[in-house]
Amino acid sequence: MPMTEATLALAQAGDGEAFRELIDPHRRELQAHCYRILGSMHDAEDVLQEALLAAWRSIGRFDGRSLRAWLYRIATNRCLNYLRGQARRPQPAGLPDHGAGRSVQGGPAEPWWLEPYPGDPDDLSLGPEARYDARESIALSFVAGLQHLPPQQRAVLVLRDVLGFPAAETADILGTTQTAVNSALVRARAGLPPDPHPQDVPVPRSPAEAAVVDRFVSAFQRFDLEELVVLLTDDSRLTMPPQPTEYRGPESIAQFLLAHQRQEMKFVPVRANGQPALVLYLPDPSAPIWRANGVTVLTLRGDQIHTITRFGDPSLITRFGCPRTLPKPGR
Template structure:
């Protein structure tokens, strides 16, 4: 039987159709770039929700302004110009996002009744399930997953918007200084200055080894032992099992709670007093966030027969131990990961894999 599948649309033809008002053709043009554009928005804004809004706004601007695209650069470059400037507008309106470690020193004593801070724009987790493993451009320094790692994104939040944009466009996406100057509507000298300043700030805040480098040195079985061991220790209230997984200088933070803990003693005391004994029953789903292993936590309180979404716990590893636990508390984080808001009563044990 002859192959009757429709031939793939020609991008040049789709561009003509899109300029004539064909929204399906425009969708075909931008769809291959949508995921990387979204990751770029997250790198700029530090929030998956803000990235959704910014990308939607940028693509609407691109659709309306497609007639002004003259083809002097690639469509990808033009879309990054529209998207980057949309994000810069958002940065000017909303400011930057933070983690608890940015707000002050660690707490030496456990705060069991901590209240969330609503006056802080908090950094959020990023669902990375469809991100590619390789660089977006041959001369990009950071791989796609490295570019959304918590340490890198948090460091970028300490940069002014123009420096943040220049760094991401150059180091992650592989644009040249001349291309970035056109994208950001500035001079090449300004771009080079912004890059120099941005690199200095980021170098002080990002570990020498990325999580991707660490994870590549761990075999799958050992990684699963660490992640499953963390989940099981919380579910069973097993402090010894949890401590065995942690580095001596481990940190645990829980945005939007401002308190955070550093060191095996304070972290263990917090774990014993709060999640291991003071919250209720836990169940977990293993996932991935920010290019790192993560665990979605579900909590069942008194008088309830279901476990409800509580936090996305992003684990930062050093070797085969957990060096940082960042618990992003809030049900609002779960939909982006495709995770349910609650789990029904378990029929075979309590662990959900």
Template sequence: MEGTSQSDETHRDDHEDDLASARAGDEDAFARLVTPYRRELRLHCYRMLGSTADAADAEQETLVRAWQGLARFDGRHLRAWLYRIATNRCLTLSERRGRRELPVALGAGATEVAWLEPLPGSWLEASPEDQTVDRETVRLAFVAALQHLPASQRAVLLLREVLAFRAAEVAGILDLTVAAVNSLLQRARAAVADGLPPAPASYDGGLDALADRYARAWEAGDVDQIVALLADDVRYSMPPLPRWYAGLADVTAFLRSGPVRESWRFLPTTANGQLAFGTYMRDAERGEFRPGGLDVLTVEDGRVTEVVAFLEADFTAFGLPVSLPVQR
């Protein structure tokens, strides 16, 4: 049998000291307790709510409620206790905002959700190992598919499959029986599997080259070069607009109908762990390029399989300028 290491004992002692100090009103001690969990809690709230603004609010409310509820915390399983507060807060927010209007009927495999917000790369800052896991669980297709689930199924799926809590722990977090947790998980798995495209194959080797070709083609207004980079089953949507395009012919017709006739500049960034561009359209009256949308690309086998152009994205959250000069 392995004994408890000295470092484990020291960590436990520090935790108990900080908990006692926090209960006595020491905010710095409370910060030391919760800071290791803040990033993952924020990402959990984003997966639950599909909105960075709502997720940030839910994270802050979680910390406030945790601070106010320290007297009722039994001192064990701090992470699970924080997730209990955060998850239930997200469930409450989901109930209050009700069922939001979805885009027009989507075809099989389409995953766009009108209110889904893109996730800045800064939210994924962590160790390389954590970044790899996070990228797969915040991809647009996955987060969008989650939003189609009832909130209780969404919570169970995330707690069990993404965060690896045991069924009994999830039951405690959500005040359910283990049987109810298992039933909700089974239904959530089936629903997500039906609506979620296969995870894209890794395509790191030529991604920079593809990004450069894609941006240059748009800036040159070269539809043929853009289309050459698209998959046959490509999808294109522009939240919050309900219109969407599916298939190479449909997307090509859309591009030729107007967008490529404008003058564009593209700056690369990342969103949801995926290749993205801040797109800027020339404003002749202002004599500058103004934001046109944040385009998030899904790339598989060297081709772009989906473009989601978020027309109302906050460029500053992605490290992008709010305008570009005509000459650069």
């Protein structure tokens, strides 16, 4: 609901309910904003909490002009502060030091901290100057590509090209000049890998999209190597953040999938980054239950799969509204 002078006055007088009434309409888009810049839902949620606490503490100094821009200023600068303190993002033990992410084959891979974004971007607000639509702005490949940009360039590109803030407002949010914003935007656009086939993606939740996912699940469950190879594009790739390993090409990916999953399995369809995704459940050898084993995000191109991104952290499952375990009916 729109901000009213009465609600703002109550919030500035210390009314917590009034403050929540002001903030709640913006919470989801602020979370997505932090996620785009940080690449991790865990980090985004932590930083957003810090930003909202800072907003609560400083609401008395808010001038009433644009609550949304004011909140974005706080959230963006909290994200940048987080990225400056790299010690707050320690690399997991056992991973080789590959910076933003390198594959064992030497090509660029996802950053190790990359996590999926639960759901679709239907309720995210984008301004009239935005260069990306809602689906493109949260796609896993786009968010991964952002992580390879320097933090300031990353923030400028998100504010200008994703959210559509004018250059002057972006400069105000970042506490810099329009000249610096325009320069950083040029460099960020040049440094962001382009999507080679941005239009060749099935409509989300369409029968065409569902057909590709169903074929993938069926082939995987039947251990059908030939069908998996047909489903994958010639330049397909599989990654598994936080591991730096990457597989490229239909044969290599299909053989890896089947070699490492030769057992009964169950898939539950979900949505991640506005894309089809699957929660994988495997049987527990000591109990009649299925145990969640991770989330797999599929990036489609036409009637094939271009990228498979596998997240094996079981703690991610609950973000998608799925339980850690499912009952397994007796035979």
